[in-house]
Amino acid sequence: MLNSRHSIPSDLNTRIEQLGKQLGFNAIGFSSIDLGATETQLTKWLELGYHGDMDWMAKHGTKRTRPHELVPNTLSIISVRMNYLPPNGLDPISALNHPTIGYISRYALGRDYHKVLKQRLEKLAQGIQHWVDEFGYRVFTDSAPVMEKPIAVQAGLGWMGKHTNVLSRDAGSWFFLGEIYTDLPLMPSQPITEHCGHCTACIDICPTKAIVAPYVLDARRCISYLTIEHKGSIPEAFRKAIGNRIYGCDDCQLVCPWNRFAQTSPETDFRVRQQLDRRSLVELFLWTEEQFNRYLEGSAIRRIGHERWQRNIALALGNAPTQNIVLEALEQVYHSTSSAIVREQCAWSLAQHQSTDGHADHH
Structure with a gap:
């Protein structure tokens, strides 16, 4: 398709922004497809x-940093931001301070954001048509x-925080990002200046010291990576530090001063489901696979x-106070699971309680 064929209204950016706001996006920006500086950083990080x-x-080579290689003819990127902080959740600090509760990252307490954002972005694209x-x-x-993050920064939706999340003065960092790659030649937005200053709160708080330098995250140490992306056993060096975090980690966001300005989301889809903000570890641990799939549908x-899921909760139970209910749950799953990874994690966790309880050792 030849881009010159587009007859583009002069106020197209403004129209897109207005429609985006109507669709529930909190900010909309525009950028070119030049990600040269990002490519250099990504190569070094890899x-x-x-x-x-x-x-x-x-594995995707340069497709990640050269948008036109991923989607031919791409000339511009529309970048959007949508707040996700649920208005009805248990205070995250309270959840972290209750070692018998399973802590789940705030973004995952409601409906899967992939579905929510994709549907809205599709509506935005249809509106542009x-x-x-x-086009x-x-x-x-x-x-x-x-x-996503460097694109959002180029589109003026925020600046890159030292924890490698995008930050905004009026929304903190509790938001999802989405993009539309398009062959429309749109006017780029102005990037905004960064406002982290000398603050290192996010670096200092990280339980596993995963932020190895400002703006540099070693994913192999990051609790979000270890509990979500990592497939095998979680390295013993990080198990104590993980505490009761069973899916993701928000510590670097919880201490960020800019999150004082975060807005809660009016989206009903992001409201807490299944009381996931306050469920006991033992209860979650004993869900069968069928229950896991049913309760977490969507x-x-x-x-x-x-x-x-069971691996993560078994680990958290090793960090929980020694109680019969905890020991019994670990024993039960240890003897019933067919997963070597879960069994190994149960054994480690039971061993953590040995000093306060004379339970048999597991080998």
Whole structure:
């Protein structure tokens, strides 16, 4: 398709922004497809092995940093931001301070964001079609080799925080990102200046010291990576530090001063489901695979599968106070699971309680 064929209204950016707001996006920006600086940083990060076993980070070659290689004829990127902080959740600090509760990252307490954002982005693209001739586009949300955060920064939606999340003065960092790659020649937005200053709160709080330098995350140490992306046993060096975090980690966001300005989301889809903000570890641990799939239908958590779910909770139970209910649950799953990874994790966790309880050793 020849881009010169597009007859483009002069106020197209403004129209797209207005429609985006009506569709529930909190900010909309526009950028070119030049990600040269990002490509250099990504190459270095991959060479250091910081992506761990996220092989997909490396396998797409330059498609991740050259949008026109991923979607031919791409000229511009529309970038959107949608707040997700649920208005009805248990205070996250309270959840972290209750070692018998399973802590789940705030973004995963409601409906799977991939579905919510993709549907809205599709509506936005359909709206644009009313104003221009047929145009080429493809929508993304954390779903392909797309450098979402650097794109959002170029589109003026925020700046890159030292924890490698995008930050905004009026929304903090509790938001999802999405993109539309398009062959429309749109006017790029102005990037905004960064406002982290000398603050290192996110680096200092990280339980596993995963932020190895400002703006550099070693995913292999990151609790979100270890509990969600990592397939095998969780390295023993990090088990104590993980505490009761069973799916993701928000510590670097919880301490960020800019999150004082975060807005809760009016989206009913992001409201807490199944009381996931306050459930006991033992209760979650004893869900069968069938229950796991049923209770977490439409949730991003289902992506990790029942085995990783049990692995994570078994670990957290090793960090929980020694109680009969905890020991019995670990024993029960240890003897009934067919997963070597879950069994090994149960054994480690039972051993953590040995000093306070004379339970048999497991080998």
